Amino acid sequence: MATVYTLHPDNPQVRSVEQIRDALQRGAVMLYPTDTVYAIGCDLNVKSAVERVRQIKQLSSDKPLTFLCSSLSNVAQYAHVSDSAYRLIKRLIPGPYTFLLPSTKLVPRLVMDPKRKTTGIRVPDQTVCQALLQALGSPIISTSAPTAFTPADTRVSQAELFDQFDGLVDLMIDDQSPVGYHVSTMLDLTGDEPLLARKGLGWEAVADLATTAEVA
Numbered sequence: 001m002a003t004v005y006t007l008h009p010d011n012p013q014v015r016s017v018e019q020i021r022d023a024l025q026r027g028a029v030m031l032y033p034t035d036t037v038y039a040i041g042c043d044l045n046v047k048s049a050v051e052r053v054r055q056i057k058q059l060s061s062d063k064p065l066t067f068l069c070s071s072l073s074n075v076a077q078y079a080h081v082s083d084s085a086y087r088l089i090k091r092l093i094p095g096p097y098t099f100l101l102p103s104t105k106l107v108p109r110l111v112m113d114p115k116r117k118t119t120g121i122r123v124p125d126q127t128v129c130q131a132l133l134q135a136l137g138s139p140i141i142s143t144s145a146p147t148a149f150t151p152a153d154t155r156v157s158q159a160e161l162f163d164q165f166d167g168l169v170d171l172m173i174d175d176q177s178p179v180g181y182h183v184s185t186m187l188d189l190t191g192d193e194p195l196l197a198r199k200g201l202g203w204e205a206v207a208d209l210a211t212t213a214e215v216a
Contacts, residue, residue: 001166001167002031002162002165002166002167002168002169002170002171002172003023003170003171003172004162004171004172004173004174005019005020005171005172005173005174006174006175006176007128007131007173007174007175007176008175008176009127009128009175009176009177010127011127012127012128012131012175017131017132017135018135020132020135020171020173021132021135021136023170023171024042024043024046024049024132024136024140024171025043025046025136027042027043027046027048027049028042028049028169028170028171029041029042029049029052029053029056029168029169029170029171030042030169030170030171030172030173031145031161031162031165031169031171031172031173032128032129032132032171032172032173033126033128033129033173033174033175033177033179033180034068034122034124034126034129034142034180035094035095035096035124035125035126035129035180035201036096036124036144036180036182036183036184036200036201037144037145037179037180037181037182037183038144038145038158038161038179038180039142039143039144039145040053040056040057040141040142040143040144040145040165040169041053041068041140041141041142041143042140042141043136043138043140043141044067044107044108044111044138044139044140044141045108045138047108047110049141050065050108050110050111050141051110053065053141053143054110056165056168056169057143059143061110061114062113062114062115064111064112064113064114064118064119064120065110065111065120065141065142065143066098066119066120066121066122066141066142066143067111067119067120067121067122067139067140067141067142068121068122068123068124068129068133068139068140068141068142069121069122069123069133069139070123070130070133070134071093071123072086072089072090072093072123074123074133074139075089075099075101075121075123077104077106078103078104078106078107078119078121078139079099079101079102079103079104079107079119079121080101080102080103080104081101081189082189085099085101085189085194088187088189088194088209089123089189092202092205092206093123093125094123094124094125094126094130095123095124095125095202096122096124096125096182096184096185096200096201096202097122097123097184097185097186097187097202097206098120098121098122098184098185098186098187098198099120099121099122099186099187099189100118100119100120100186100187100188100189100190100197101118101119101120101121101189101190102117102118102119102190103117103118103119107119111141116190118190120186121139122142122184124142127175128173128175144183145161145165155179155181156179157179158174158178158179161179162174182200182201183198183200183201184198184200184201184202185198185199185200185201185202185203185206186198186200187206187210193210193211194206194209194210194211195210195211195212196210196211196212
């Protein structure tokens with residue numbers, strides 16, 4: 001049975017955050033809220049935990065995993081960021097955007113796109129996420145949880161979600177906010193011009209900044 005932590009949405013309890021951090025460093029996998037959807041996550045640098053996330057989400061090894069960073073400077077540690085990409089990211093973060101960028105050597109192979117050598121990174125506008133990132137000191141894997149076992153358009157309550165994942169994850173975090181159902185907007189910044197690769201939350205704000213992919 002997973003341990004449930006109830007955190008204040010604006011002022012997460014320090015002791016609870018520290019306990020979650022310690023568990024993540026030991027290889028725990030968690031179900032947690034973000035500024036888009038509930039996500040399955042773990043410490044980016046704990047291989048066994050990343051492998052468990054893949055198993056839970058039933059992802060093959062050639063499917064990359066997105067992760068959260070605390071700031072733009074943190075992003076630049078894990079991705080090669082061009083000047084134009086830097087300016088765009090700075091304008092949009094924190095927020096519901098995933099940026100596809102060329103990976104640096106700090107990104108584990110188990111996480112990046114094996115063919116393109118790219119990585120998906122977010123800087124969330126969510127207090128609990130930021131508290132966990134600051135405490136952990138390293139990025140956190142973030143792959144959407146509601147679509148792990150149900151169609152993308154199926155809405156489940158938090159109680160149903162927690163029931164689905166109890167026994168699959170070690171920790172479940174409740175920040176007393178509604179369950180989100182809209183994914184992040186994805187921007188491919190690996191080319192000369194930004195590419196809107198997926199429309200999600202906030203996509204209207206970047207519609208005039210990026211070319212729309214054929215499949216968005």
